[in-house]
Amino acid sequence: MSAAEQAAESEDLMEFFNSAVDTLQTIxxxxxxxLCVWGGINLLEGYGQDNPGSNAHVP
Incomplete structure (x- = not known):
């Protein structure tokens, strides 16, 4: 295998790995x-019990 063929093959392989890394980075x-949005929603859901006036069975 000539040096030019090895360089081309190496370049193709690196292009594939760069593409795979970009895809994984996006994922x-x-x-x-x-997860950030889900965590924020979960934090906000917990504030519903903070108001004792909203509890109907408390005299």
Missing amino acids: VVGLGGA
Whole structure:
């Protein structure tokens, strides 16, 4: 195998890995954003019990 063929093959392999890393990075960033939104919603849901006046059975 000539040096030019090895260089081309190496370049193709690196292009594939760069593409895979970009795809995985996009997935990880998307999952992180979704978890952040989910956590924020869960935090806000907990504030519903803070108002004792909203409890109907308290005299």
